[in-house]
Amino acid sequence: MIPYPDIDPVAIQLGPLAIRWYGLMYILAFGVAWWLARRRAAQQGSGWTAEQVDDLIFYGALGVIIGGRLGSILFYNFDAWLRDPVMLLRVWEGGMSFHGGLLGVMVAMWIYGRKLGRGFFTMTDFVAPIVPLGLAFGRLGNFINGELWGKPTDVPWAFVVDGVARHPSQLYQAALEGVALFLVLWFYSATRPPRMAVSGAFALGYGFFRFVVEFVRLPDAHIGYLAFGWLTMGQLLTIPLIGLGIVLLWLAYRPAQRGL
Incomplete structure (x- = not known):
């Protein structure tokens, strides 16, 4: 087992x-997203210019930060926010919700897509493969902050935190929702699948990985387990995402819908 190094945040x-x-993890996340988006835009027939990519990242960053912070407050810390409204602005302390950030990015893509005259799924299909590595950096930030630990365990790669060996659930999420999902989406998108398919694969892939990791991740102490005594808030928020991914993939590959 590995002693947690207690890194200075x-x-x-x-x-x-x-x-x-x-904060540095977020800067890295946006930087890598910009680089990957530029690479996608440089591919023949992408229909994207470098300048449009720059604006895309700006809109996406606003969606992540605003949506992620609002989601964290509404889904996980609403009572604490009522007691301390200024906590909404202290982004550097952590406390960002993926589901809120996803909703924020979706709104941002809809707004920017209208400006460009492009459909919503044209935007999200382009963005989806560049998102996972950013998620990986965010989970590394959680690990450095010493937050979102997993359940006690005796696996040899467990980290000892305050005398208790725990699953490094942040690193599991970085590997699965980050690196693995990135590889799947990057190469899948290169096959030129039909519209909505990449967006659906992202929703399904992220939802599946997040749902599984939540079984070894401790729920927020002030929320605990919810439905059936074992489902966490993260799983409850992720179930609709899995359903959305399945629906989008079905629609994408249904012949009658390919012209949409």
Whole structure:
């Protein structure tokens, strides 16, 4: 078993200015997303210019930050926010919801798609493969912050936290929702699947990986287990995502719908 290194969440201290690892992970996430989007745009017949990609990342970043923070408050910390409304602005302390960020990005893509005169799924199919590596950086930020640990375990790769060996659920999510999902979507999108298919694969893939990891991840202490005494909030929010992914893939490959 591995002792948790108890990493200082502050990467660089410049007088009163503290640059945190969590914030740096987001910068890396947006940087990698921009680089991958530029690569996709450079492919023959992509229909995207470099300038459009730059704006796309800007819109997407706003959606992630605003939606992720609002989702964290509404889904997981609403009572705490009522007691301390300013916590909404303290993004550097952690507390970002994937499901809120996803909704934020969807709204951002709809807005930017209208500006470009492109359909919603044209936008999301282009964006979906560049998202997972950003999720991986976010989970690494959770690991550095020492948050979102898994259940006690005796597996040899467990991390000992406060004397208890636990599943590194943040690293599981980084590997599955991040690296594995990225590889699947990147190569799948290269096959030029029908519209909605890449978006559906993202929803289904993320939903499946998140649902599985939640079995070894501790639920938020102030929420605990919900439905049936074993489902977590993350799983309840993810079930509709899995259903959406299945529906989108079915629609994408149904011959009568390919012209939509």
